[in-house]
């Protein structure tokens with residue numbers, strides 16, 4: 001054993017002895033960080049009544065490794081340790097210590113059993129703390145009661161990273177439709193009998209900075225979009241004056257052909273939406289294309305067999321999210337009749 005290692009252990013042992021004997025000595029009496037860290041680790045094994053006050057002091061240590069060790073040791077001291085961790089989550093000046101305290105408070109528990117901690121964390125000034133809380137809150141479905149209320153609160157977070165996390169959890173729209181070619185009961189070839197490109201002009205767009213468009217019913221077929229900005233599809237939105245990263249909604253109308261004598265399905269084929277899309281036809285949610293940035297150039301189809309109004313005007317709404325560079329419905333949309 002080197003002299004330094006011996007000195008570290010000696011300092012830690014002396015400090016631990018003083019604390020456990022008196023119950024009031026300051027752990028800072030061990031002035032070496034390595035010794036204080038070892039002390040924090042050792043305190044996991046000692047009597048809770050004496051260990052928790054000492055560990056609570058070590059949570060204020062200048063050294064991050066000491067604080068980390070103190071957090072871990074507190075976690076094994078039952079309810080008293082958890083109370084100290086909750087206090088650290090509320091008061092500790094170091095965001096890393098607060099985040100670690102939250103992680104240990106939530107470890108091996110369900111979100112509904114951690115709502116007090118998670119509510120505290122959602123008000124934290126540190127983004128990583130709020131992201132952890134939002135992720136954990138959204139990790140079980142369905143969210144009801146107070147957890148739903150906390151998710152609603154988090155959906156208004158000042159940072160989009162938190163809002164996006166939460167929004168996926170509380171997104172109220174769902175579609176069960178399966179594409180003809182993906183149906184397990186369908187073992188015939190799927191043939192496109194007709195293709196009807198949608199108009200590329202005459203569309204409207206609105207930016208959704210606070211991500212509340214769906215709450216404001218922007219998807220409803222009779223929503224008044226006359227004050228929205230004119231835009232074309234099959235082109236990026238930037239060259240059309242929309243210099244925007246984030247959410248924006250398109251609304252447009254197309255006339256469907258007369259109902260064919262024979263067909264098995266109708267689908268809307270999107271050639272490309274940069275990056276993600278959530279789609280309603282005639283006010284009915286028909287699905288999404290939500291692969292994050294990697295989905296920007298991947299075509300996708302959505303089934304509209306039950307929603308399409310044959311021979312009539314159909315109102316299409318597309319909520320788009322773009323995180324960087326070009327954005328929007330940058331390729332054509334085609335109505336395909338399948339047999």
Ligand SMILES: [Ca+2]
Pocket residue numbers: 274275296322323324325326327
């Ligand atoms: Ca993009």
